[in-house]
Amino acid sequence: MKHTMMIAALLCAAACVSPEAHRKVQGENDALRAHIADLTEQHKALTARAGQLESENQDLGARAADAAWIEEQKKKLSGLLKQYGQGSPTQVPGVELVPTKEGYAFRVAGEVLFSPGSTTLSEGGKRTLAEVAKSLQGRAVRVEGHTDDTPIVRSRWGTNLRLSAERALSVADHLITIGLAKDKVGVAGYGEHRPAVAETTEAARKTNRRVEILMLKQ
Numbered sequence: 001m002k003h004t005m006m007i008a009a010l011l012c013a014a015a016c017v018s019p020e021a022h023r024k025v026q027g028e029n030d031a032l033r034a035h036i037a038d039l040t041e042q043h044k045a046l047t048a049r050a051g052q053l054e055s056e057n058q059d060l061g062a063r064a065a066d067a068a069w070i071e072e073q074k075k076k077l078s079g080l081l082k083q084y085g086q087g088s089p090t091q092v093p094g095v096e097l098v099p100t101k102e103g104y105a106f107r108v109a110g111e112v113l114f115s116p117g118s119t120t121l122s123e124g125g126k127r128t129l130a131e132v133a134k135s136l137q138g139r140a141v142r143v144e145g146h147t148d149d150t151p152i153v154r155s156r157w158g159t160n161l162r163l164s165a166e167r168a169l170s171v172a173d174h175l176i177t178i179g180l181a182k183d184k185v186g187v188a189g190y191g192e193h194r195p196a197v198a199e200t201t202e203a204a205r206k207t208n209r210r211v212e213i214l215m216l217k218q
Helices: 002-015 019-084 123-133 160-177 202-208
Strands: 095-100 103-109 141-146 185-189 210-215
Touching: 095 123, 095 210, 103 123, 123 160, 141 160, 160 185, 160 210
Parallel strands: 141 185
Antiparallel strands: 095 103, 103 210, 141 210
C-alpha cells in the first residue's frame, strides 16, 4: 500500500504542471507561431519582389535590344538618304526616298516602271527595282500603287483604282522573284486618292503616277 501511494505521487508530480508554467509554455508557442507566420509573409513578399525584378530585367533587356535596333535602322536610313536623296551622285534615276506618315518609302516614277495604261514592268523598270531591292533585303514592305486624277478611257482595267492595284501587284511579284521574302511583302492600290502633289498641273500628275515601296517598322 505504501509503495502504491509513492508511485501515484510520482506520477502526479510528472503529469501535473503549474498554471504559471502552462501559461509560459503557451505564450512561447504563440510567439513561435507568430514568428513563423511573419517569416511566411516575408517569404511571399521576397518571392513577389524577385518576380518583379525578373520582369523588370527582361523589360530592360528588351528596351536595350529595341534601342540597338532603332540605332541600326537610323544608320541604314542615313545611308539610304545619302544614296537616294535629291542631288546625290549615286541617286537612281526616277527613284527618291520620301518620308510618309508611316515611315520612309522609295517613290518610283510610274514612267520608269510601266508604259501608259500598262501593268507589265518594262526592262528598265526591272533594272530599277533590282537596284532598289538591294536596300530592302530583310525588311517588311508594302508596295503601294498610285495614279493621277485623269479618268481611264481606253484600258481593260476600267478604273484608276484597279490599275494602281494591278501595278502594285506586278512590282510586288517582281520583288519576290528577285529575292524579297514573300511573307514580308504587302500590296495596296489607291488610285488617284492619295496624290503626292494636290494639284492638277501636268507636272503634278506626272509626280502622282508612281509606285511607293514603304519600309514598314518591324
